Structure formats: structure tokens, C-alpha cells
Amino acid sequence: MIRFGPAGNANSFYEAGYKSSLEVPQYLASLGLNAYEYQCGRGVNVKKEFCQQLGEKAGEHEIFLSIHAPYFINLGTGDPTVMESSLRHIAKSLTAARDMGATRIVVHPGSVGKGSREEAMTRAKSLLARVAEELLPSFSGISLCLETMGKLNQLGTVDEIISLCQVDRAYIPAVDFGHLHARGMGAITDLDEYEEILNRIDLGLGGGIVQVLHVHFSAIEFSRGGEVRHRTFAESEYGPDFQPLAAIIARDSLTPVIISESAGFQNEDALVMKEMVQRQ
Ligand SMILES: [Zn+2]
Numbered sequence: 001m002i003r004f005g006p007a008g009n010a011n012s013f014y015e016a017g018y019k020s021s022l023e024v025p026q027y028l029a030s031l032g033l034n035a036y037e038y039q040c041g042r043g044v045n046v047k048k049e050f051c052q053q054l055g056e057k058a059g060e061h062e063i064f065l066s067i068h069a070p071y072f073i074n075l076g077t078g079d080p081t082v083m084e085s086s087l088r089h090i091a092k093s094l095t096a097a098r099d100m101g102a103t104r105i106v107v108h109p110g111s112v113g114k115g116s117r118e119e120a121m122t123r124a125k126s127l128l129a130r131v132a133e134e135l136l137p138s139f140s141g142i143s144l145c146l147e148t149m150g151k152l153n154q155l156g157t158v159d160e161i162i163s164l165c166q167v168d169r170a171y172i173p174a175v176d177f178g179h180l181h182a183r184g185m186g187a188i189t190d191l192d193e194y195e196e197i198l199n200r201i202d203l204g205l206g207g208g209i210v211q212v213l214h215v216h217f218s219a220i221e222f223s224r225g226g227e228v229r230h231r232t233f234a235e236s237e238y239g240p241d242f243q244p245l246a247a248i249i250a251r252d253s254l255t256p257v258i259i260s261e262s263a264g265f266q267n268e269d270a271l272v273m274k275e276m277v278q279r280q
Contacts (some may be wrong), residue, residue: 002277011264021054025058035270036058044069046090055102062102077113077127105143109146110124145174146161153225157202161175174216176215201213213260216261218231230263249277
């Protein structure tokens with residue numbers, strides 16, 4: 001089954017009078033959506049009871065739950081303090097995911113820092129190896145989705161993400177096509193570019209990962225440094241175009257989880273994408 005849903009809560013959710021994220025699963029189901037990425041970008045500040053309740057509601061309304069881990073995580077850091085705090089943020093995200101029954105956690109690899117990209121990649125791989133050894137055995141069934149990033153000074157090209165995911169089977173890509181479009185200065189213009197990205201992941205990671213890919217999608221504004229800000233489909237001057245990806249998903253019968261990160265209009269744009277796939 002293909003999953004479509006928002007990252008966090010859209011403006012329309014609050015405008016409709018809702019307040020608590022516990023009301024989200026029912027609301028999303030009423031719209032025809034079936035995924036929800038719960039945002040812990042500013043830290044995992046959720047009680048166990050809340051997580052369990054959200055998990056129950058999601059189960060009741062057949063909503064696929066994922067978590068976005070804190071932005072403070074920096075896998076490639078050379079600073080031992082940041083390394084330890086990154087491990088703590090990952091541990092807390094894993095605990096929240098287990099309490100919710102969420103099976104995917106999206107993680108930003110972090111910035112390149114002062115040295116070379118290669119050095120940052122080496123450090124990131126050894127930190128991921130530590131996570132796999134020290135934390136993951138207690139959290140079986142949960143994948144950490146390493147996200148492709150939109151700014152040039154961040155780790156997170158397609159090849160870097162593939163290389164990081166090769167550390168352990170629990171690591172899978174979160175492909176943010178808006179980010180890739182931004183860091184490539186508008187690189188994604190037609191079906192060939194989507195296909196090339198998917199083929200590269202298939203080649204590097206195999207195991208049918210492309211079949212059940214975790215996707216972030218939104219229109220995006222970029223400048224020389226890459227990503228500036230997320231936009232919406234209504235702002236049609238911003239790409240990339242979802243249509244070619246919809247065509248590939250339908251043609252190959254892929255069953256991804258597609259999370260809309262449109263600024264404020266995540267629910268609306270998730271529905272636009274759902275309709276595009278259905279129209280193929
Ligand atoms: Zn993200």
C-alpha cells in the first residue's frame with residue numbers, strides 16, 4: 001500500500017479547531033491520508049503515555065507513523081560532547097518510536113564541519129556503527145532513515161546516504177527530492193533524473209529498498225548554498241515536479257511512504273500527490 005501524509009500538523013488542522021496531535025490520526029483518515037510523521041525536530045519532549053495514545057489512535061485509523069528525530073543530531077561531528085548528545089537524541093527517538101509503534105525514524109546526518117567531507121563521512125560511519133552496536137539491538141524492527149539534505153554544507157548527497165546506509169541493515173534512505181533538487185541547483189527536471197536516483201539506491205543497497213522507500217517531498221526554494229526554504233505546490237514557480245515520480249510509482253507498482261513537507265500545506269499537498277498517483 002502507498003502511504004501519503006504530512007510532516008507535522010498543517011495550518012488547516014489548527015484552522016479546523018483541532019489542538020492536540022492525538023486528534024491527527026482521525027483527522028487524516030477523514031481526509032483520505034494514511035501516514036503521519038511526528039515532529040521531534042526540537043527534541044524528543046514526549047511522555048510515554050502520549051506516545052502510547054498516539055500509537056493506539058494511529059492503529060485505530062490505520063495511519064502509518066514515523067518520527068522526525070531532533071535537528072541537533074550531527075553524525076559527522078568531531079566534538080565528543082556533540083557525539084554523546086547525538087547518541088542521546090537517537091536513543092530518545094528510538095524509545096518514543098517503540099512506545100508509539102512507529103517503525104521509521106528520520107535522521108539528518110548533520111553538517112560537514114571544519115574538515116573535509118571524507119573525514120566527516122568517516123566519523124559519521126563510526127558513530128552509526130556505535131548506534132548499531134549499542135542501541136539498535138534493543139529496538140528491533142525500527143529503521144533509521146538517513147535523509148538526503150538540501151544544503152551543500154550538509155552531509156546528505158545520494159551517494160553519501162547510500163554509503164552511510166551500508167553500515168547496517170537498520171539504516172535506510174529518506175529521499176527528500178526537494179532537497180536533492182535544491183542542492184543540485186534545480187537538478188530534477190524529468191523522469192530520467194528520478195529514475196537515476198532510484199537506480200543508484202537500488203544498486204547501492206538492494207534488498208528491495210526502492211520498493212518501500214521513505215520519501216519526503218515538497219516544492220523548494222534554493223540559492224547558491226542550496227536549500228533556502230520549503231514552498232508549496234500552489235507556488236508553481238518552485239520545483240521539483242512530482243508528476244514524473246508519480247508515473248514511476250504507478251508504472252513499477254512501488255509502495256513508498258510519501259511525506260509532504262510543504263510549508264503549512266502538508267495535508268493539501270499530500271492529497272495532491274495521492275491524486276497524481278491515482279490518475280496514472
Ligand atoms: Zn528532515
